Amino acid sequence: MSNQLNKKILFLGPAGSGKGTQSTRLAKKYNLAHISTGDLIRSEIKSGSDLGNKVKSIVEAGQLVSDDIVNEIVKNNVSNLSGFILDGYPRTLDQAKFFDSFAKFDSVLDLEVPNELLFDRLSGRRMCSKTNKPDCSGVFHLSLNPPKVEGKCDLCGSDLYQRKDDTKDAIEKRLAGYQNETGKPLNDFYGVMVTKIDGNQDADKVFAEIESKLLAQV
Numbered sequence: 001m002s003n004q005l006n007k008k009i010l011f012l013g014p015a016g017s018g019k020g021t022q023s024t025r026l027a028k029k030y031n032l033a034h035i036s037t038g039d040l041i042r043s044e045i046k047s048g049s050d051l052g053n054k055v056k057s058i059v060e061a062g063q064l065v066s067d068d069i070v071n072e073i074v075k076n077n078v079s080n081l082s083g084f085i086l087d088g089y090p091r092t093l094d095q096a097k098f099f100d101s102f103a104k105f106d107s108v109l110d111l112e113v114p115n116e117l118l119f120d121r122l123s124g125r126r127m128c129s130k131t132n133k134p135d136c137s138g139v140f141h142l143s144l145n146p147p148k149v150e151g152k153c154d155l156c157g158s159d160l161y162q163r164k165d166d167t168k169d170a171i172e173k174r175l176a177g178y179q180n181e182t183g184k185p186l187n188d189f190y191g192v193m194v195t196k197i198d199g200n201q202d203a204d205k206v207f208a209e210i211e212s213k214l215l216a217q218v
Ligand code: AMP
Pocket: 015, 037, 038, 039, 041, 058, 059, 060, 062, 063, 064, 065, 066, 067, 070, 087, 088, 089, 090, 091, 092, 095, 165, 174
């Protein structure tokens, strides 16, 4: 299929805004690479690599990994790609400046969801234990999107688990830091490039809004 979308797309939005779900869907439909720094970091942790062991406790506490580490991971993963969707990076002004030194986004989307809804979405979230694409991208919610069989992934049948940073204390930390460290500075940095998306609607409607706004930019 010919790709009608701008090729380097950034998804901004707090944890629980749906950027993982929406960017995965968009990447599939338009044949773009989906780079989620959260997924990459979790797979380092799962593999038990030196890097994974170094960042494990930081990630599980809901804090940000240092800019140097994430910058390097992203540069290694996007350097050879002409089109991609970045989900979860840049997350600080310094990361945005670093990225800008070697690549430029064509579109920046900002998924907006009221804070009180984010807490419910995150605390009920359950992930497939085979998570980390391309193995499986199953993500469920105890009440909003329950799996057909309790505790099992609809897509591959593996056990579901709750991310350690989806617990109450870690969620509070992640949401509190988002506006100061990411939301405000990056909206200021990307300025008129930012396209706002209403993330407080049915997932299909969010996707339709994303598509129509991106296609209008081509
Ligand atoms: P996410 O899946 O995007 O919510 O990311 C999970 C965790 O990975 C975050 O809470 C951070 O600990 C870490 N992480 C992911 N992306 C970044 C980033 N761009 N900068 C710093 N830490 C990150």
